Amino acid sequence: MTADEHWVALVRGADRPGTLTALTSVFSSRGVSFDSLSTGSVDAGSGTIAVTFCASERRRTQLLRTVARLAEVRDVQVRRADDPLVRAAAVVELPEGVRPPQVSGVLWAAGSGAGGAALAEGSLAAVRSAVSAALAAGATTTATVVLGL
Numbered sequence: 485m486t487a488d489e490h491w492v493a494l495v496r497g498a499d500r501p502g503t504l505t506a507l508t509s510v511f512s513s514r515g516v517s518f519d520s521l522s523t524g525s526v527d528a529g530s531g532t533i534a535v536t537f538c539a540s541e542r543r544r545t546q547l548l549r550t551v552a553r554l555a556e557v558r559d560v561q562v563r564r565a566d567d568p569l570v571r572a573a574a575v576v577e578l579p580e581g582v583r584p585p586q587v588s589g590v591l592w593a594a595g596s597g598a599g600g601a602a603l604a605e606g607s608l609a610a611v612r613s614a615v616s617a618a619l620a621a622g623a624t625t626t627a628t629v630v631l632g633l
Contacts, residue, residue, distance in 0.1 A: 488538045490519065490565035492608065494633055495533045495551060496558045499526045503556040507533060510550050516543065522629050530558050534630040536565060536608075561633050565608055571632050572608040576618040577601055577625040585617035605631075 497503040504523070511518065516539050524532035539547065544562065552560045563570050568589075578584065580599035584592040589610035594602035604614045608630060615626050 488540055489544075490536065490538050491544050491562055492565050492567075492570050492630055492633065493535045493537070493548065493551070493560060493562040494630070495535065495560050496530050497533060497554075498556045498558065499529050499531050500556065503531075504533065506554050506556050507535070507551060510547060510554070511535070511537065514543070514547060514550075516547060520628070520630075536630065563633050567633075568607045568609075569633055570608040570630065572606070572611040572628055572630050574604045574611050574615050574626055574628040575601055576604065576615060576623040578618060579622040579624070582621050582623075585614055585621060587614040587617060590614045 495507060497507065508521075516537055519536040519538060520534075522534045524534065548560055548562055551557055576584070578599050583598045584594055584602045584604065587610055590604050590606040592602055592604055594600065604611050606614070611628060615628060619626065
């Protein structure tokens with residue numbers, strides 16, 4: 485049996501009722517849960533849905549072939565979650581006096597530089613490491629969004 489890997493798919497779908505339901509049904513009916521799911525901006529009648537999930541390469545191929553056949557889907561791109569081309573951003577709420585943790589490949593933007601909301605940007609793998617370090621330092625709120633492949 486092949487070990488499961490973490491994947492990120494960007495699905496460009498029609499901006500109409502049922503698109504998200506059709507996409508989630510494909511995963512649900514095959515017993516695959518999302519690590520995360522987020523929607524992006526809508527323009528020219530379509531929007532982007534970012535899905536992170538865990539599956540074998542064979543299962544990933546089956547899922548994406550089925551997703552690509554959905555009438556609501558215009559395009560599907562997928563990469564391994566640890567691929568440096570998978571870009572992400574995260575917002576963390578740091579305790580007063582705590583600086584954002586320094587993680588290779590992550591750029592931080594913060595109001596005062598210590599405490600308060602801070603924004604991390606980089607590869608998904610690096611941003612996840614930075615968020616983990618921030619949580620260990622006392623961060624109370626986090627949100628991570630995949631920006632692109």
